[in-house]
Amino acid sequence: MSNRSIVVLAIIGLVLIVLSNTLYIIKETERAVLLEFGRLVESDIKPGLHIKKPLINEVRKFDARIxxxxxxxxxxxxxxxxxxxxxxxxxxxxxxxxxxxxxxxxxxxxxxxxxxxxxxxxxxxxxxxxxxxxxxxxxxxxxxxxxxxxxxxxxxxxxxxxxxxxxxxxxxLPDRVSGAVFDRMRTGREREAREHRSKGIEQAEVIRADADRKRTVIEAEAYRDSEKIRGEGDAKATAIYSSAYNRDPEFYSFVRSLTAYKAAFKDKGDMMIVDPESDFFKYLKSSTAK
The missing domain is CATH 3.30.479.30 (Band 7 domain)
Incomplete structure (x- = not known):
């Protein structure tokens, strides 16, 4: 490489160095000031390409975003x-x-x-x-x-x-008082819980007593109605029995004896000691009682 080429390259390098120290760019997201030997000479440089004096001016850039x-x-x-x-x-x-x-x-x-x-x-x-x-x-x-x-x-x-x-x-709350505050809050909540619980127990007793009273009334009314129905049924049964007896006393007596036989001889192991001549066996001896 000749001396002339070296000189040309040196000149080009020097020009690039000067340009790099002369031109500067401010972005849209930046704000900047221009200083000259540390003294503020331009307070608000707009975004874009700008020129400064090499070695004399200094550019300070700041973030313009939030x-x-x-x-x-x-x-x-x-x-x-x-x-x-x-x-x-x-x-x-x-x-x-x-x-x-x-x-x-x-x-x-x-x-x-x-x-x-x-x-x-x-x-x-x-x-x-x-x-x-x-x-x-x-x-x-x-x-x-x-x-x-x-x-x-x-x-x-x-x-x-x-x-x-x-x-x-x-x-x-500060650490030194948060514990006491939380304790007071816990005590207050426990007191409210006890009050609600006692009210619930009181209401439960009232509901239970009312249910017991209603149950007693319902049972009494049911017993009254059942006795009334049973009495009416017994009266009707007695009337039917009486009517049947009046129509054929002998047949009624015969049916009653059969019912007694059935009840007496229901179990094979049962034993009875009865006089054969008693009235209990009168229908076993003859179809008609004498």
């Missing part, structure tokens, strides 16, 4: 002076790149720490004005809206960032 600060759980006091552990997170994004760089030196970790501090202060103030019930259910949305508005007034002016949303992931 970011999340997952704050560590903090303990707050509510309006009832009861402590609670609150776990929350914050959604934010950069809106003023120059102010953001000046306040945080472009360090996302530092920005997240400052946002978390201000969010915790806002939560402490909001929780201090409300009861536990209001915080958990009644006024939770209102609390978040007020907090977002308050934080935006601070962060937009101080940090150049916008707070999109603040949400509470979890609310717990």
């Amino acid at each position: 970011l999340t600060v997952d704050a560590a759980p903090e303990e707050f006091l509510n309006a009832e002076k009861k402590g609670m552990s609150v776990d929350s997170f914050v959604k934010w994004r950069i809106i003023d790149v120059g102010k953001y760089y000046t306040a945080t030196n472009g360090e996302e970790v530092r920005a997240a720490r400052l946002i978390a501090q201000r969010a915790n202060e806002g939560l402490r103030n909001q929780f201090g004005k409300r009861t536990l019930h209001e915080v958990v259910s009644g006024e939770r949305d209102q609390l978040m809206h007020e907090l977002v508005d308050t934080l935006n007034k601070l962060t937009q002016g101080e940090l150049g960032v916008e707070i999109i949303d603040v949400r509470v992931k979890r609310i717990d």
